[in-house]
Amino acid sequence: MAVVLSILRALRDDGPVSRAELGDRLGLTRPRLTSEIERLIKAGYITEAGMAASRGGRRSTLVGIHPRLRFAAVDLGAGSIDIEVVNGRLEPLVAYREPADVRKGPKPILHRVGELLAKARAEGVYDRLDGVGIGVPGPVSFRDGVPVSPPIMPGWDRYPVRELLAREHGCPVVVDNDVNIMAVGERHGGVARSVDDFLFVKIGTGIGCGIHLSGGVYRGVDGCAGDIGHIQVDANGPTCSCGNTGCLEAVFSGAALARDALAAARSGASPALAERLSKSDRLNARDVAEGAAEGDVVCIKLIREGGRRVGGVLAALVSFANPSMIVIGGGLAQLGHVLLAEIRSVVYRRSLPLATGNLPVVLSELSGRAGVTGAAVLASDTAFEQVP
Amino acid sequence: MAVVLSILRALRDDGPVSRAELGDRLGLTRPRLTSEIERLIKAGYITEAGMAASRGGRRSTLVGIHPRLRFAAVDLGAGSIDIEVVNGRLEPLVAYREPADVRKGPKPILHRVGELLAKARAEGVYDRLDGVGIGVPGPVSFRDGVPVSPPIMPGWDRYPVRELLAREHGCPVVVDNDVNIMAVGERHGGVARSVDDFLFVKIGTGIGCGIHLSGGVYRGVDGCAGDIGHIQVDANGPTCSCGNTGCLEAVFSGAALARDALAAARSGASPALAERLSKSDRLNARDVAEGAAEGDVVCIKLIREGGRRVGGVLAALVSFANPSMIVIGGGLAQLGHVLLAEIRSVVYRRSLPLATGNLPVVLSELSGRAGVTGAAVLASDTAFEQVP
Structure with missing residues (x-):
């Protein structure tokens, strides 16, 4: 270095x-x-x-x-924008979080990012930025600073995110996949502090994995390493948005869980979910988590079944990569210990004893803040690398 | 460096x-x-x-x-010893290959290795060795230079292979897993020359994977990365030697193929295999390859079914690791293009298009020599690292 x-x-x-x-x-x-x-x-x-x-x-x-340094950290989720402006110690000076639909396309989303940053500037948080880090919910060419064929981000394919932000703010900009920035965040200030080789598994709207090796995030040859959501787990499973059948995220993810919860509510199999559906026109992971906490058998079964599927994929990845820790994050981490217990049980049962002898499988400590934390780390690293 | x-x-x-x-x-x-x-x-x-x-x-x-430099390269397979003594350019000066049962334990096997090296010395191939590299068919603690709980190597667990060879030959010694040395060999002189990020998949008596990243072989935290033979591919599959059910190598490997071939011969389902069994008391991968070449439907089906299983696991690993090449080696690579075609078909169909857009899936060029070649590379690297 x-x-x-x-x-x-x-x-x-x-x-x-x-x-x-x-x-x-x-x-x-x-x-x-x-x-x-x-x-x-x-x-x-x-x-x-x-x-x-x-x-x-x-x-x-x-x-x-220097106390004057300022970095902007942006975490674009499928349905949200998270922004922090931090100082050179990466301490947040201001934080904004609001819903936003990434499917609206890059122009309105990046325009809103610009408005929020302008607001921070107007409030005196910064005068000029020294670096910007931004995570997006899809594959990214890290080298080129553009999203590449992101399945849930229509209009973003090869959109020059880095170039536009660099021109707007006159500073170095780094663009990465949202799961990669979460892994970096958890390494910096979360449960994986000082751990070199770990996997950060995000279970949210989709499923992805950030691979952290001793040198930093491993991105693979085309920048799409860690795309585990489309590993097939059931040859007879539901059709996935990618066109294949039985992908992990078609079987278990935020979207899949909402679908299964709705079916269970409508069929009457789950009284807890049926009651919740009667008060609202939709169901989500939180409803299932609450149902499980009340002891609803179908809710518990949905979570355990999902944990079993995720655990099966992680067991294979543990045999392959022999990491020293697995961190579970993303929206569905709120399903809590029932999910975690099932994942652990499958990983420990199905992987080589040598690889699991001392392998913690834990929940993210930073949860919602993992993304912005990692984006700030990458923004500052990138700025530091370019010091003349 | x-x-x-x-x-x-x-x-x-x-x-x-x-x-x-x-x-x-x-x-x-x-x-x-x-x-x-x-x-x-x-x-x-x-x-x-x-x-x-x-x-x-x-x-x-x-x-x-210097023309005086000499390195010994040893590749222990489950049923064979391969030895080369090479010069400083890694050109083989002598090569020995003979059958040997690794299950006999470390003493007789390493004694035989010593005898073969003494023979080379007596023939004037070397006066003293500058380094020894040895690959063994099981997990290895690369740091400690010992096998660790190797399933098919009774008596080898934590046996001080590096220490004993170093004392015997008075030079640096490196011990590694057989699949890792094959990956290094293929990187040095085979189809993966100048490729940084690739997977070397050995399909032989068992199944394993060498992971080569830009910095060299990736061994994982405990040195057992790449142990893909025990990834579950069929929850209702046969029981594996590891005690779990439906592991990849319980479903398809040298041993599994011999078992399935025998069943097909005895039931009369495969005339080609029945005929071969009548002339010999056992069947192996070569019999199945020959039967397939003659158009025997069961033989072709056995190979394609195996390729489909291997392909499914590799598709998952491609989604996870996004490598730039997959090299297939080991004894079952002799099953040739039927196997390769099936593996390719599944990998290309089941992985992310971005990851497979330019992903060659190819047979090892060095085949039987990949192991000794890699052992020689590691022996010389280790010696070079210890130059005072």
Whole structure:
């Protein structure tokens, strides 16, 4: 890793530190460190930040990330926009969350993103941005900064998201898949802190997987690694939006669960769901979770059956990738311990003992904030990599 | 990568080269390169190797890998020992191949390996070895140099293979899983030359997968990544040696195919197999391949059914890992184009179009030699990494 990037990351993640300690931590010689630090101070990325506690000799000055730095983090979901503007320590200064239908196409959605950022600017949160990170709910060419054939995002195919945002804000921009940014977020500030090799499995409207290896997110050759929602789990299962049959997300996902809940309510098989349907014209994962909590047998069965399907796919991926942790996130993580217990049971039963001997399968700690947190990390990494 | 390692690898893989060209290729300054080269010449790893063609000015001296270097490459299969002793360019100077039952335990097998190497030494192939690489048919702790709970290798669990060989030969030793060394071999001298992200799928007595990413073989957290033989493909399938039901290798592998062929011969369903069984007391993959070539319907069906199962698992792995190539090797690769066609058909139909748009699914070029080739590469890499 470039020296500049490692200095800036250390100050971003661990806060102000003396030159001596920074040199020790990064294994840099004093002259090398001094010259890089002078350069970064001049460029306005870091600043002196008070005095260190004495280590015996002369007290030394702390250096820290410059307080003027601002990054925008954007997490576009299938039905929502999440935005945070953060400082150089990635602490949120303002956060907006509102519903939005990504199927409306890139122009209105990115226009709304621009309005929200303008609002933050008008409120004095920032003067100019140093980097923008944005996650979108579909495959992305990370290199080109564009969505590629995203199934649930009509009009977004190869839309120049990075180029347009970079022109609008005059700073480096990074575009990634929403699940990848969640994995990065969970690695930075969640349950996977300091874990190198883990899988972040998002179970929401669709299902996807962020693969984090020691070097960062693994994106595969075409940038679509982790697209596990279309792995076939039932040759006789329902038809998927992709045209194949029995894909994991056609069998279990937010959309699939709503469909199955509706059927169970209408057939009268589930009194809990029928009662909820009578008060509303639709059902979703929350209804099923509440029904299960009340002991409704069909609701519990729907969740366990889904967990069994997800667990079967994860067991295969554990045998293949031998990760050190699996983190479950996304909207359906609210189905809670019934879902988690079923996933764990299948993974532990079906994978090689050597691979599961010490394999935690846990819920995301950041839940709704995993995406924006990861987008902020990527925005700052990208800006730091481009420091002249 | 350390400078020494990159110099030695370049000379090993590309042959003698002038100092000027080597410096250009590795991006090294002249003084840095000169001092490293003097050091490696003194240490006996490289040597001057004639004069370069003129580049206009004074003709310069070529440097090349030292002709005295010798590495031993050992590929232990479930039923065979393959050994090569190679020079510093990894050219085989002698090759031995003989049947051996790995289930006899580590002592007799490693004793036989020692005898074969002593024979090579007695024949003047080498005086001393600079490195040994050995692949074994089971999970390995790469860090510790020992097999770990290998299902088909009784007596080998945590047996100190690396330590004993290192003591015997007085040189660095590397121990790895047989499928991983095949992947390395295919990357070095086979169909995956210059391909970074690919999967090497071995279909033999069992089924395993070597995962090659840009940094080399990906081994996972516990060293058992790629163990795809125990992914469940049929909840109602046969019981596997691991105790679970319907594992991929219980449904299709050398052992499974022999079992199914025997049943088809005895029931009379396959005249081709019945005829072969009447001449021999057992059937194997070759019999099925020959029967299929003669047009025997049951033989063709057995192969296609197996290809469909393997293809289903590979389709899932393609969605997950988005590799740039899949290489099929191992004994059952002799089933040839019927198997390959079925695997391709399922992978292309069942994975994301973005991931399969440019995804070759091909047979190993090195076939039986992939293992020893990879073992030689790892032996030399390990020796080069330990140059003082």
